[in-house]
């Protein structure tokens with residue numbers, strides 16, 4: 001620990017910078033895969049289509065808007081390292097408007113205001129530290145009024 | 147579905163789980179020796195009788211990269227026997243048993259041991275479990291683990307089928323009651339919680355309805371061929387094992403399009419468990435109507451309830467009602483988690499989540515379950531999962 005790095009970084013609880021970097025398109029803009037043969041959409045990205053077994057998949061940017069299917073307010077005392085300072089995190093399953101389901105955090109709203117069916121849109125926010133100590137960023141969701 | 151009958155039936159010859167309350171000083175090597183040699187004694191076999199094995203561990207907690215050789219070495223076994231390591235989160239013990247079952251059913255050998263252990267060498271227990279998320283590139287980076295998935299799933303199940311907290315509290319209460327009859331359970335000598343505590347909607351209640359830790363634990367189960375069992379004079383308990391997957395990414399626990407068997411399901415159902423159950427029932431030649439007792443992997447009360455549904459014992463969505471009506475109590479149709487379950491026997495991940503249920507089934511089927519004995523039990527089902535139900539193992543035991 002140092003002044004630059006006030007939060008301890010246990011080895012098992014951090015992600016490698018290399019691995020984070022490789023998935024940056026998925027994390028920053030919800031890039032998954034579209035099967036060029038059968039048209040199926042996938043997130044996370046894939047290298048073979050499990051529906052038609054084509055290996056011809058292209059990058060596909062998932063819808064950035066969707067609706068909350070269900071959510072959980074995470075405040076029961078099992079915080080993951082990197083998130084201990086955040087009370088009442090809202091963890092949600094979101095059905096994107098193209099039908100893909102993702103799990104993410106909903107921000108900019110209090111737990112009492114969030115509800116199933118709520119419209120949300122993707123934003124890029126801070127995640128946790130990588131093993132170099134850098135902060136990792138990626139998608140989260142915020143309420144979307146229109 | 148292929149349920150091609152394998153040539154030979156497989157019999158349980160011996161089993162052991164290490165005592166609860168192992169302290170900080172215990173090492174994984176010491177735990178494995180305890181479990182293995184107690185199981186050998188139970189089976190009245192010599193180390194020289196062991197022809198093969200499989201050992202389950204959590205790669206987050208033990209840094210040895212070649213665990214098979216370490217295991218053969220620490221147990222003092224002959225260096226020419228195969229020992230196959232598996233790492234598959236909490237289901238690892240089930241996969242070790244699956245390997246060993248196949249060794250014997252296929253005729254490759256007559257006596258083999260399935261081992262599993264949980265002992266955190268480098269980190270405390272909870273730290274080790276945290277990284278066991280389902281899809282590290284996404285959900286783990288958000289700080290999500292199987293625990294968050296479990297709480298989210300429970301709330302979804304309650305919303306979907308119109309339950310309040312009572313079924314989960316009732317499940318937990320019953321686990322505590324069973325555990326007070328099992329000296330091996332983590333909470334055996336602790337005070338019973340009240341129903342009011344178990345119904346608390348706050349964070350204390352969530353924890354009370356969730357699994358407790360049993361601490362460092364190892365298990366060993368020795369399987370033998372039917373011929374070998376006969377020569378040993380064993381009153382046979384036969385067993386069959388199967389497992390199946392669902393996609394690991396939690397978003398894909400909702401209406402996954404990649405497998406026709408999964409399109410209809412969401413996170414409140416467990417298609418991997420359903421598939422594994424169907425397959426193992428066919429192998430064993432049973433139906434749910436034949437089942438007498440069941441041990442499931444319940445990190446929360448609702449998870450235990452959903453597992454009754456996934457195993458086909460209770461219709462989907464009806465598990466909560468079944469538990470409230472006493473269906474899993476000692477006199478119920480399917481007495482469940484009679485050792486105390488994850489909630490009161492204790493959760494140890496790889497160390498025993500599967501094999502503790504398997505061992506409890508052996509005790510019940512052989513009439514040695516003491517004050518928690520379910521009279522006349524002849525067919526038992528055991529289930530455990532790894533990460534959030536991306537893998538489910540199901541076993542049938544029949545006396």
Ligand SMILES: [Zn+2]
Nearest residue numbers: 035038049052
């Ligand atoms: Zn395709």
